Amino acid sequence: MGADNKARIREFVLDNIAETELADSDDIFERGLVRSMFVMQLVVFVEQEFGVQVTGDDLQFDHFRSVDRVDELVARKLAAV
Amino acid sequence: MRALRVALPEPVPDGLAPELAKRLFFVSSAIAEFDLVAEGGVITAVDLVLSGEVAESAITAKIGKVVAAEVLTQRALPPRQVWRSPVSVESFTDPFPLLLATDAAFVAGEGQVGFGEPVLSLVDYLDARLRSIALVLPRSREFRYPTLLPTSVLDRFGYFGSFPQFAMFVTRLHSDIDVYTGFVDRYRTEGRLPDDLFDQCGDKDYCLPPTMCYHTYHQYTGRRLAEEMVVTARGKSFRHESRYHTSMERLWDFTIREIVFLGGESFATECRDAVMAGAYALLEELGLAGHCEVANDHFFGNADTAGKILSQRMMELKFELRVPVAADRTIAVGSFNLHGHFFGESFGITGPDGAGVASGCVGFGLERLAYAFLCQHGTDPAGWPTSVTDRIGDPGAARSHH
Structure with a gap:
């Protein structure tokens, strides 16, 4: 389940970047793989794909920098449901 | 109504x-x-x-x-303050009626205010202090720009797609003898400007600048900078805000002291942080209450609005310095911004290595800062902090001349 979530997140990111090489720990913003506006797409993706609400203190940029960090956020949100 | x-x-x-x-x-x-x-x-x-x-x-x-x-497409982020002035205000005054009554201010139109002493000396003093914050930064220099800004400059980075509500176009009668004579004939006959005036004004090559930093990106368009640098400029800026209350709180026609940083991302960030620290110290020196918080630009009329605001706030690319003008109201007197490589790429400005530069800018609204000062300290210089009056002397209170 957990590994599956990470694969879905990775697939979404890969669908939205030109690169094909991406480590789960890569900071996709710092590497310049996406524009800053991509963070909005990530928020909406997490909400729709995993049926959780991303609000308030969840909306911290650090949660969205890499596949690993998004996966941590998703795991935390799913555990709280 | x-x-x-x-x-x-x-x-x-x-x-x-x-x-x-x-x-x-x-x-x-x-x-x-x-x-x-x-x-x-x-x-x-x-x-x-x-x-x-x-x-x-x-x-x-x-x-x-x-x-x-x-x-509804936006995500509300919890407010985040990064600084709060140790000064607290016991009572506020509404300075504007007194300034009007004593001929120290004049309402020229919607969001347009002329002013004399003591506001004039105060605004000049505040600008001098902000200018000195800019000029101690590495490789800083000052420019004075023309007021008009080519429309192509705003077009170049998509301004009209994000902020259509602020845009101010400058036009004139189209240069053509038939247009001039037709215009004059009708004007003399009808005794007023024609309703279809703008049909005769084809030119839209210039705008009024919404802020000063666009002049700087224009200045360095397509240039390779030998070193990281800071540019400061003061000038008239214009944003159509749709509604104005009669005061100096929100103006259509106002003055910005701008500081622009061009170089690597860490250079832009360090300069931005240094100006923030300098502005906090200035507020304390002026004896003003206030705070600094994460903010966003007023993107409007665009499907990308929510995404732009969210990313700007989450990445903390914009901070506003807000100063109370009444017990229940603060106004932004300055903003501190980082742009990543957006303007460097949009204007083809490169560094010594040939790569696009990062940028940041800080803008202070001089009339607003002065107005907030007057709300907290009153219009009589006798009640102002000595740190100010020692420097500017006695410009005279806003006294009735009758």
């Missing part, structure tokens, strides 16, 4: 109330006043005062469209 309550198609969370409020006057020029109607922690309706002939259904539809496209 008539009142109308418009129920919102969906309630707007309280955290997004400011985003709704700042858009309502731009929805239609028929909206003269508004109040948000809150119920159980959400905004359920807006009470409007309408002027002129306008169909209620049309207003309702316009509001529904803006709420759905630009407000």
Whole structure:
């Protein structure tokens, strides 16, 4: 389940970047793989794909920098449901 | 004038109330006043005062469209303050009526105010202090720019797609003898400007600048900078804000002291941070209450609005220095911004290595800062902090000359 979530997140990111090489720990913003506006797409993706609400203190940029960090956020949100 | 309550198609969370409020006057020029109607922690309706002939259904539809496209799509982030002045204010004064009564200020039009002493010396002093903050930064230099800004400069980075509501176009009668003579003949016959005036004004090559930093990107367009640098400039800036209350709190025509940083991302960040620290120290020196918080630009009229605001706030690319002018109201007197490589790429400005530069900018609204100072310290220099009066002498209080 957990590994599956990470694969879905990775697939979404890969669908939205030109690169094909991406480590789960890569900071996709710092590497310049996406524009800053991509963070909005990530928020909406997490909400729709995993049926959780991303609000308030969840909306911290650090949660969205890499596949690993998004996966941590998703795991935390799913555990709280 | 008539009142109308418009129920919102969906309630707007309280955290997004400011985003709704700042858009309502731009929805239609028929909206003269508004109040948000809150119920159980959400905004359920807006009470409007309408002027002129306008169909209620049309207003309702316009509001529904803006709420759905630009407000409900946003994510409310919790407010985050990064600094608070140790100064607290015991009481505020509303300086503007006194300034008007003593001929120290003059309302020239909507959001346009002329002023004399003691405001003049105060504004010049505040600018001198801010200028000195800029000029101690590495490789800083000052420029004075023309007021007019080529429209192509704003076009180059998509300004009109993000901020159509602020744009101010400058035009003139088209250069053609037939246009001039036709215009003069009609003017003499009818004794007034024709309703179709703008049909004869084909030229739209220049705008009034919404801020000073665009002049700087224009100046360095296509250039390779030998070193990282700082540019500061002071100049008249113009943003159409749709509605103005009679004071110096929000002006259509105002003065910005701008500081622009061009170089690597860490250079831009370090300069931005240094100016923030300098501004905090200045506020304390001026004996002003205030705070600095994460903010966002007023993107409008665009499907990308929510994404732009969210990324700007999450990445903390914009901070505003806010100063109270009344017990329940603060105004932004300055903003501190980082742009990543956006302007470097848009204007082809490169560094010594040939790669696009990063940039940042800080802008202070001089009239607003002076106005906030007057709200907290009054209009009589005798009541001002000596740190100010020692430097500017006695410009004379706003006294009646009668």
